[in-house]
Amino acid sequence: CPNGGDGTCEVCGRVLRGVHPDVAVVERSGPYITVDQAREIVRLAMRSPNEGHRKVLVLTDFHLVKEAAPTLLKVIEEPPESTVFVVLADHVPVELETIASRCVRIDFRAIGRDQLVETLVGEGVDRAAAEEAADVAGGRLDRARLLASDPDLAARRQAWRGVPRRLDGSGAAVAQVAAELAQLISTAGVEPLHAKHVAELEALEERATRYGDRVNRKQVDEQHRRELRRLRMDELRFGLATLQQDYRDALVDGSGPTGECLNAVDAIVEAAEALERNPNETLLLQALLLRLPSLQ
Known part of the structure; x- marks a missing residue:
């Protein structure tokens, strides 16, 4: 970047949109980063930059590298001089301690709710919408921005909060509720994200026409697919967090049996942790709902 990475120039814009040829985001395709993926990372690292003096490889979910670490x-x-690794991990398991010791470690924390709200309001979002989006954004500005433009957020939140009152101990109720939740997850936030993708493609095509920039459509499509997958996982985490809060509220106000509500909170935590393994969403929801007590 000619401006020192200030986020305003054309180079920064392409990086932020995920279409710069010298910045690659590597995401796992299954429950863990595989040896084949690791070999592809090595291959990418050895390639020379296309435009600048450096090539940046962003490795996500690196705590799930498992047997591919060696x-x-x-x-x-000992990376090539032109390659910079940005390694992202939720934590550092034992098998990554050697790799971690070779890295400069920077710990990031979730953005506070009030800061999210003020940022959204400063960008022109209505304060009520900003507060609702910040409540369920999990400390992430990108998700808060997306949710702030989602007209169905309140309805989805209410649907998740209503789940404990629809359970009656029967498999039929579980199957029905799980199917409805899976449908919610499939459609949640898709409209604003699709609008964002369309705007990005139009901007790229305009630049290609005006300045002769190359448009790597395959790279753009891959970026958009990653964002859609992330959206589904984010929505499921949002739903589980909403569900968990419902049982916590029942514990506080005494509207639910203490032991069963505590077990429900634990079961929801286990389900959230299982998301790292890319489970079948409907089966995960069914298994979870069978463990949850009814709140009438």
Whole structure:
């Protein structure tokens, strides 16, 4: 970036849109980063930059590298001079301690709710919509921005909060509720995200026409698919967090049996942790709902 990475120039814009040829985001395709993926990372690291002096590889969910860690150790330990690794992990498991020792560690915390609200309001979002989006954004500005433009957020939140009152201990009720929730997850936030994708493609095509920039449609499509997958997982986490809060509220106000509500909170935490393994969403929801007590 000619301006030192201020986020305003054309280069920064392409990086932020995920279409810069010298910035690659590598995401796992299954429950864990595989050895084949690790080999692809090594191959990418060895390639020369296309435009600048540096190539940046962003490795996401690196705490799930498992048996692929040895394949990546050498290239991260001694990367080519032109390659910079940005390694993202929720935590550092034992098998990553050696790799972590070769890295400069920076700990990030979730953005506070009030800061999210003020940022959204400063961008022109209505304060009530900003507060509702910040409540369920999980400390992430990108998700808060998306939710702030989602007209169905309040209805989805209410649907998740109503789940404990629809359970009656029967498999039929569980199947019905799980199917409805899976449908909610499939459609949640898709409209504003699609609008964002269309705007990005139009901007890229305009630049290509005006300035002759190359448009790597495959790279753009891959970026958009990643965002859609992330949207589904974010929505499921949002739903589980909403459901968990409902049982916590029942514990506080005494409207639910203490032991069963505590077990419900634990079951929801386990389901949220299982999301790292890319489970079948409907089966995960069915298994969870069978463990949850009814709140009448």
